[in-house]
Amino acid sequence: MSPLDFSVLLRGDYPGMIAKGLVTMLELTAIAWLLAMALGIVLALVRMTHSRVAQALVAAWVEYHQNVPMLVQIFLWYFGIATLLPMGTQQWVNRHGGEFIFATIAISLAMSAYVSEDLRGGIRAIPKSQIEAARALGFTYLQSFRLVVLPQALRIALPTLVNHTVLLFKGTALAMTIGVAELTYATREIESQSFKTVEVYLFTTAVYLGLSLLIMAGGSQIERRMRLPAR
């Protein structure tokens, strides 16, 4: 086997393709993460109410998104639900990067289910008496949630949330199957044009591995900062 020639990555269009791939991957990750967190918090809140209907709906949402493969969810959105939209909307969406939009939607909705479950676990671990104390002070339901429950639940749920963030990040690679020009897509393009498979694959693998480790390390750091002083 000929020695590895990493300079191929700097030839011609390739740097541009890689850069675009990286940026798209990061954009996809960031937007999907924010949406997933926001939606996950709302779902956890809804699940805490008394309404059996609300609880059942959230449970159904969670079960659906956790039991259907992410790839299939992306397909259902991009190939399926997209065709249900009115013609005008479809055309608008296609002109504004429909693949990216639907990939973002699919990934964020899927991960919102995991986030809400993580928070639910965190909330369950908080003694009931904490809420009692908050209510006894006169806080409303929402205030109690915002000031007392959520901060503690996030602390407890942090390790699993970090794990799921990595999962979300890795999931962005699936967007390539519907043509989103993120990093894996660019990798395949460069591979097919340059035939320098090992070099390109090693580069991309290093990027994914590096960023995943970064997320995990960042999570540990946050955990350490948020640790409450004890005797």
Added chain:
Amino acid sequence: MGDILTILREHGPLLLIGQYPNGPLGGLAVTFVLSVLGIALAFPLGVLLALARISPFRVFYWPATALVYVMRGVPLIMVIFWVYFFLPVLIGRPVSGFSTMLATLVVYQSAYLAEIVRAGIESLATGQMEAARAVGLSYIQAMRKVILPQALYNMVPAMLSQFVSTIKETSLGYVISVNELTFAADQINSILLTKPFQVFLILALIYFVLCFSLTQLARHVERRITRKRAGAATGASPRSPRATAIAQVLP
């Protein structure tokens, strides 16, 4: 909805078993075979990796740890591309999509199973190993007879969970044209062309029914194990492990 029933009637067999018996097996059957074989082969590998991860010998610890971190940090789709490229080179022969996918799943899942088994081993009280060694068992004997049986029993729910993950991961076989369920659905979509929503909805629902049932089974097993564990520890009849709903306090 009538569309869905029509599609199921006309293309159901393709989805479920491919072109068998008039051709190769496909669809859900292949998904099933891939997942079962995948997790079955990954399991012994996972146990070995777990033992390597807790081993004090660096020659075992570092490669195992490296493998686990790589599989956790790299998207499965990239691992598929690696195996697709590397495996034929490694064994000097072309490799079918199915074998590529199987090899990928085995390597990928063994890393996750390793962590589960490791957690199971470490969650056992150290007294177990001490007691086993105290009666004269060697490390390996203690592992085989005392530690692993308990750890694996405790970890059955988590492993069932990984089985469900494996089933979901087989859908990526689509990318290298493995004739599993997602690929079959895509084929049907190419035939029909005008009913993508219905086709992919059916696809989602089939995965859902399959994975949801297995997840429920895992939860049931977990409840039984928790009950048994609590009973063994205290000798009294244990209460439900589920915490009281916080919502009860809020009027």
Added chain:
Amino acid sequence: MMNTMITFNGVNKWYGAYHALDDISATVAKGEVVVVCGPSGSGKSTLIRTVNRLEDIQKGSIEFDGQDVNAPSLDLNKFRSHVGFVFQSFNLFPHMSVAENIALAPVNVLKQSKSAARARAVELLERVGLAAKADAYPGQLSGGQQQRVAIARALAMDPPAMLFDEPTSALDPEMVGEVLQVMKSLARDGMTMMCVTHEMGFAREVADRVWFMDHGKLVETGTPDDFFSNPQSDRARKFLSDLRSH
């Protein structure tokens, strides 16, 4: 009645078929200190928790500071912010410092400024003897210290009365004294107090009246002297002798 703080009128509560509170009628006057005692399961905690509706009742009425506690038109949150409640398990918020715990409700419910609330928090901490711990976290405090902070937290809302639900039952014996000390000083300062407690020494020293409950009924009420030296009912006699013998 302008001189009563808390009124229980024919209060009844059932948990399914279990009659937890059986036709309780009694009043706590302003400035009065009432100790509620009785064997476990007698309903004393349940009774005190009905005052701020941590428990609901099925029959009867409860009045607190002139307000009907169970009126549908009552703004429950606003009402609760005026009732000082101290829990057996302190229930401080572990993710906030001591001062933040105390200032939380004044800032968010009374809309005070953070600096004013903190100043008041420090004042209250001085009152309970913990001024130095303002920026410590609950996890760093002993049980007795945490309970004193909990009392300060309840006082921060300037309630007209304080309810104590077995405030020292979860404490190691050597820490009970410091909490009782704070409660006694509150009583001496004229705070209306309703305390569920086993601390008979406290009852003797500062209680104006003792209520004895058993099996959900209010069996006997009387001054501490009367109750301890001359209990009227058999059940009270048994309770007191059990208490003394261990």
